[in-house]
Amino acid sequence: MAKNRYFYCLFVMNTLINILNFTPRELIDARFDGAQSSILVAVAVGTLFIYLFTRVIHKFPGQGLPEIFGSALPKLLASPLIFVYAVLWYMAGTLILLSFVDITLRFISPDTGPYAIMFGFLAVVCLCSRIDSLSLLYGLEVTLGITIPLILYTIVKAIINPDFSWDAVLEVMTHSLHAPDLNSIAAATFTFSGYINMAVFNRVFHGLKLKHLWILSLEGFLMLLITFFVPIGYHGTVGIERHVYTWFSTADSIRIEAFLIERMLYVFYFACITLSLVSAIIQWHVGKELLLSLLPSPSGKPKTKLLQELVILVLFASGALALMRLDQYNLNMLGVFLQHIRWYGEMLMIGLLFWCYWVVRGRRE
Amino acid sequence: MRSLRGGIIGIILLLVCTVLAGCNFKDIDRRIFVVAIGIDPGKEEGVFKVSLKLAIPQGDVTKIDEKMLILTEESESISEALRRMKSKVEKELDYVHCKTIILGERIAAKDIRHVTDWAVRRRDIQSILNFAVGRPGALEVLQVKPPSERIPSNSLILAMSGQGTESPFISSVYSYQLMRNIYENGIDPILPIIEAQGKEQFLIDKIALLDKSKIKLVFSPNETRLFNLLSRSNLRTNFPAHIGSGMYQYYTESSSSSYRIVTNRDEEPYIRYTIKIRAILEENSTEEMITHHMLKKIGKAGAAELGGAVKALLVKIRDSGMDPLGWGLHYGARHWNNGTEMAEWGRLYPRLNFQVNAQVEVKYSGMIK
Numbered sequence: 010m011a012k013n014r015y016f017y018c019l020f021v022m023n024t025l026i027n028i029l030n031f032t033p034r035e036l037i038d039a040r041f042d043g044a045q046s047s048i049l050v051a052v053a054v055g056t057l058f059i060y061l062f063t064r065v066i067h068k069f070p071g072q073g074l075p076e077i078f079g080s081a082l083p084k085l086l087a088s089p090l091i092f093v094y095a096v097l098w099y100m101a102g103t104l105i106l107l108s109f110v111d112i113t114l115r116f117i118s119p120d121t122g123p124y125a126i127m128f129g130f131l132a133v134v135c136l137c138s139r140i141d142s143l144s145l146l147y148g149l150e151v152t153l154g155i156t157i158p159l160i161l162y163t164i165v166k167a168i169i170n171p172d173f174s175w176d177a178v179l180e181v182m183t184h185s186l187h188a189p190d191l192n193s194i195a196a197a198t199f200t201f202s203g204y205i206n207m208a209v210f211n212r213v214f215h216g217l218k219l220k221h222l223w224i225l226s227l228e229g230f231l232m233l234l235i236t237f238f239v240p241i242g243y244h245g246t247v248g249i250e251r252h253v254y255t256w257f258s259t260a261d262s263i264r265i266e267a268f269l270i271e272r273m274l275y276v277f278y279f280a281c282i283t284l285s286l287v288s289a290i291i292q293w294h295v296g297k298e299l300l301l302s303l304l305p306s307p308s309g310k311p312k313t314k315l316l317q318e319l320v321i322l323v324l325f326a327s328g329a330l331a332l333m334r335l336d337q338y339n340l341n342m343l344g345v346f347l348q349h350i351r352w353y354g355e356m357l358m359i360g361l362l363f364w365c366y367w368v369v370r371g372r373r374e
Numbered sequence: 375m376r377s378l379r380g381g382i383i384g385i386i387l388l389l390v391c392t393v394l395a396g397c398n399f400k401d402i403d404r405r406i407f408v409v410a411i412g413i414d415p416g417k418e419e420g421v422f423k424v425s426l427k428l429a430i431p432q433g434d435v436t437k438i439d440e441k442m443l444i445l446t447e448e449s450e451s452i453s454e455a456l457r458r459m460k461s462k463v464e465k466e467l468d469y470v471h472c473k474t475i476i477l478g479e480r481i482a483a484k485d486i487r488h489v490t491d492w493a494v495r496r497r498d499i500q501s502i503l504n505f506a507v508g509r510p511g512a513l514e515v516l517q518v519k520p521p522s523e524r525i526p527s528n529s530l531i532l533a534m535s536g537q538g539t540e541s542p543f544i545s546s547v548y549s550y551q552l553m554r555n556i557y558e559n560g561i562d563p564i565l566p567i568i569e570a571q572g573k574e575q576f577l578i579d580k581i582a583l584l585d586k587s588k589i590k591l592v593f594s595p596n597e598t599r600l601f602n603l604l605s606r607s608n609l610r611t612n613f614p615a616h617i618g619s620g621m622y623q624y625y626t627e628s629s630s631s632s633y634r635i636v637t638n639r640d641e642e643p644y645i646r647y648t649i650k651i652r653a654i655l656e657e658n659s660t661e662e663m664i665t666h667h668m669l670k671k672i673g674k675a676g677a678a679e680l681g682g683a684v685k686a687l688l689v690k691i692r693d694s695g696m697d698p699l700g701w702g703l704h705y706g707a708r709h710w711n712n713g714t715e716m717a718e719w720g721r722l723y724p725r726l727n728f729q730v731n732a733q734v735e736v737k738y739s740g741m742i743k
Contacts, residue, residue, distance in 0.1 A: 041712075115497045120400065171606060172551060176700055177558065179707035186710070245554035251494075261501040262550040266537070272500060 011213045013220070015146040018153055019210065019291075020059075020225055023203030024232045025153075025160055026288050029281060030108045031344040033255045035196035036237045040246070045185035047193035048233045054194070055201025056226040058355060062204050063219040065362045068369075070216040074208040074358075075302030081365035088303055090361070094208070095299035097354055100347055102292030103329045105285045106130050107340060110333065116257055117278060127333060133286055135322045138293040143213045145294055152287045159280035163273055164235055166263055173242045180246050181238070195348045198355075200229045200236075205355055209295045253337065297321050402431065406465040407472075409442075409527035412512030413489055414478035416448040423448045423478075424455035425513045426467070429526040442526035444516055452492050469498045473531045475505050475549070476512040476568065485587045486565075487556060494553050501550040504534040507567045507582050507589070514570040521574060530568070533578060542599045542611035543579035556586055559716055560702025564601075567592065583696050591694045600687045603649065604631050604699060612656055613734075615676035622672050623657035624736050635705050637722065644727035645701065647684065651734045664739040673736040681732040688728040697723075 027033075036044040069077050074094065078087040110126050118126070140148070167173065211217065240255040243262050252258040256277075263273035270276070300321050301314075335343065412425040423446060430441040445462055449455035460467060475493055477486055493499055508515035516527075523529040532538030534546040545566055555563035567580040579595040593601060603609045607630045615622045629651045637643040655664060655672065662668070691698065702719050709715045 119498050172548070174554065174558075174700075174703075176561075176703045176707045177554075180703060183707060183710050184712055243550060243554070245558040247559060248554045248557035251553075251557070258501060258550070262548065264502045264548075272502065 011143060011146055011210070013214075013218060015150065015210075016063075016204070016207065016214070016217055016219065017225070018146065018149050019206050020201075020203040021153060021157075021228070022149060022284065022288055022291070024200050024229050025156070026105065026281070026285050027200045027232070028160075028236050028256050029105070029112075029285060030254065031104075031341070031348055032196045032199055032233075033236045033240060034341065035192050035345060035348070036233075037240065037249055037255060039190045039193045040181050040237075040241065040249070041184050041187075043187035043190035044193045044237060045182070046187060047189040048197050048230070048237065050189045051194050051197030051200070051233065052226055052230045055198050055229055056222065058198075058359060059201060059204050059219070059225060060222055061359050062207070062362070063217055065359065065366055066207055066211050067217055068366050069211065069362075071212060071214070073210075073212045073298065073302075075299060076212075077362065077365050079302075081368040082361075091299050091303055094354065094358070095296045095303075097347075097351060098292050098296035098299065099325055099328070101351065102134070102289040102296065103325070103332060104340075104344055104347060105289045105292070106134065106329055107332055107335070108344075109282060109285050111337070111340070112254055112257055112278075113282075115254070116261065116274060123333060124330070127330060130286065130289075131326045131329060134289050134293055135326055137290045138297055138322070139318055140294075142210050142294065142298075145291060146210065146213070149287055149291065152283055156280040156284045159276055160284075163260060163263070163277045163280070164239070166265070166273060167239050167243070167259060170263060173239075174245065175242065177246045178238045178242050181241050192345060192349075195352045196345070197233055198352050199348055200233055201225075202351065202355060205358070206291055206295055208358070209298045293322075293325060296325070400466050404465055405468040406430065406463055408467055408469050409472060410474040410476065410516055410530065411469075411472060412476040412478065412508060412516045413452065413481055414508075414511045414513055415480045415484070421448050421450055422452055422455060422481075423513070424452055424459075425516050426456075426459060427516045427527050428463070428467075429471075442519070444513070446513065452489065469496070470500070472499055473503050474527060474534070475503060476508040476515050477505065477565070478512040479507055479509050479567075479589075480511070482507045482565065482582065482584070482589050486552075486563075486584065487587050490549065490552055490556060493549050499549075502548050504530075505547050505549055505552050505565055506534070506578075507565045509567055509569040515568050515576060517573060518570045518576045519573060520576070530576075533576075534566070540610050541578070542602055542609050543595050545581060545598070545602050545605070558700075558703060560697060560704070560706050560719065561700035562586060562696045562698050564698045565589075581698075583691075583694060583698050585696055590696060591690075596683070597687050597690070600684055601698070603629060604647070604684070604687075607631070613651075613653075613676055613680055615672045615679060615734075617671055617675050620658070620660040620662070622655060622659070622676070624653035624672065624676055624734070625656040626651050626653050627737070628652045633701075633704075635701060635708075642725055642727055643722050644729055645688070646729045646731065647688070649680065649684065649730065649732045651680075651732070653734055653736045654738045655736055655740050663743045665743075669736050669739060673734045676736070677732040677734040680734065681730040684730045684732065685728050688730070692723070692726050692728075695724075701726075 039047065075091055078091060106127070109130065110123055113126050114123055240259045241249050243259045244252055249255060257274065260277035261272065261274040265271055265273055297318065301317060304317050407429045408426050409429045410427040414423040415421065416423040425444055425446045428443040428445065430443065432441065445459045447455040447458045449458060477489060481489065494501065520529045533544060547565055552563050555561050563584045563586065565582045565584060566578055567582050569577040571577055579598060581593045581598045581601060582589045583591040583593070599611055609626060609629050612623045612625045615624060629649070631647060631649045633645050633647045635643070635645050658664065702716070705719045706715050
């Protein structure tokens with residue numbers, strides 16, 4: 010049984026990896042028309058989602074999404090839904106891997122072939138996503154313990170740099186008075202969507218109780234501000250639109266004067282790769298568990314289960330390899346599309362969970 | 375069961391290993407490191423002359439004897455020149471440790487945006503590399519080899535980064551800053567000028583002001599120092615103070631500067647600069663002992679002199695029409711009428727006046743009175 014603090018770990022993981030790719034890009038694209046107000050809306054919406062979700066999931070101690078849907082919805086409806094969610098989770102993990110292959114190629118090792126990097130990542134992710142949920146949570150906690158100090162160091166170092174252009178940040182602040190923009194909201198709510206992994210991880214939680222919700226919204230809000238404003242301080246209000254991986258370009262612009270390595274890029278890359286691999290592992294674990302629940306359960310036959318997992322993971326891996334043909338712009342479009350779908354999916358899931366709760370309670374009475 | 379799982383893991387790991395061996399990773403003894411790049415205009419119009427300064431890796435650190443090599447190639451494009459140069463060396467050229475890009479003065483007088491775009495776009499070139507203008511040309515600057523230097527191009531790196539000498543005349547510009555200021559509205563880029571003086575010495579004490587693309591104005595060393603005083607805090611330098619026929623020099627222990635753009639309706643717009651300096655007396659041309667009263671007087675005289683010099687510099691910047699200190703961006707950042715603020719600023723700028731409030735506080739008279 011997992012303690013409540015692992016829920017916070019899942020949340021923090023998402024707020025940290027949102028720095029990576031799509032969230033800053035979408036927000037920065039809308040910096041002159043509504044990113045700032047979108048951040049505020051996203052904080053409110055994200056907090057509301059977490060609140061509703063934890064309230065309803067509390068009523069289903071020790072049950073994952075398949076068990077809840079299975080008990081309350083007709084099978085004809087439950088199975089396709091579970092399948093769609095599984096694909097969604099799988100795509101989320103794949104997108105992280107694809108972005109990271111691209112980042113590694115650009116910033117770390119231009120000479121290595123993309124497929125070699127992908128194979129390395131896939132080996133780690135496929136092997137680790139088979140580990141049971143509870144162990145994954147423990148692993149996540151340890152990883153956060155290693156990476157949070159590094160990411161904090163990067164952020165502090167970025168902000169205290171005398172060459173950080175506060176005027177550029179203030180200039181973008183004066184563009185705040187705009188109606189929020191849907192793309193930005195969808196991208197920004199990703200910061201708050203770490204809770205959604207509870208769809209499977211709730212199996213190891215028995216009666217999740219959430220204390221101090223405001224800490225989560227404050228943390229998410231601060232991370233969104235940092236995600237959005239720090240790259241602008243480094244690359245200017247206009248120049249920023251020319252950068253592809255804004256946060257990696259920013260880390261590349263920070264110099265460590267007194268340390269073994271001079272470029273902050275490597276520190277930041279190490280923290281990010283660790284975190285995003287763990288995050289991809291968790292996403293694929295959820296995707297795999299959801300798909301497994303659709304297959305006939307091999308009661309007492311570990312060999313069949315192994316075979317099923319193997320088939321799923323091979324499918325996952327070959328899908329990821331096939332998606333490597335996308336170029337930079339296609340990948341970005343897919344990312345934005347997925348951000349939207351994910352957000353609507355979250356809404357739908359919370360709605361469905363309330364519906365399930367209503368059905369189950371009706372039956373009991 | 376156990377053995378099956380172990381077997382699968384083993385097979386996958388083996389597969390991964392074969393893939394890794396297949397990629398073209400090169401060991402350090404098959405690489406040669408580019409430490410500085412110089413870009414000049416070529417003989418013909420529209421042709422770049424690209425020079426690379428290469429450091430040759432050596433094993434034993436204690437017995438290092440500086441070995442370097444300069445390659446030069448002319449081509450219409452920078453990348454083409456670099457590819458051609460690959461056939462001039464037997465090892466793979468590695469740009470990861472490149473810390474300086476020198477633009478020949480004639481390139482900087484024409485257009486720097488092409489080179490900047492290339493340097494930022496290249497994925498293996500850092501964003502924290504120094505950009506500078508080379509005089510008379512980039513190649514001449516690359517060829518300078520000070521006798522005190524032990525690692526190729528290290529003298530330039532040390533001088534520009536402030537890790538070695540802390541000269542008040544040197545200001546460094548990283549490529550991300552150059553890129554930022556080229557595209558930003560309301561701030562114009564600057565570049566330090568490195569002059570080659572013979573084969574063994576260089577001089578970095580001037581700044582070039584650019585109007586987004588090319589050099590428009592070059593500051594004298596004194597103006598450069600004042601500019602650095604305004605653009606960064608805690609500049610370590612000395613300034614003079616004259617009282618009667620006596621000349622005093624004070625050393626700035628700490629310095630800071632801030633400004634406010636004041637636009638009242640009933641008076642002309644002006645910028646009020648406040649400069650605060652805490653200083654130590656360093657030189658005294660008279661034979662008199664320094665009293666407390668004298669210390670105050672030196673501070674006052676120094677402040678008046680500094681204020682006058684800074685004001686002259688600010689007027690010169692305004693008359694040049696460029697904005698190296700980012701006043702326009704500062705103005706925009708404090709006004710919410712985003713559609714019109716830059717046009718407003720454009721009308722304001724030529725009419726700007728300046729008030730300089732310099733406060734020099736000489737705290738000590740040094741070791742003797």
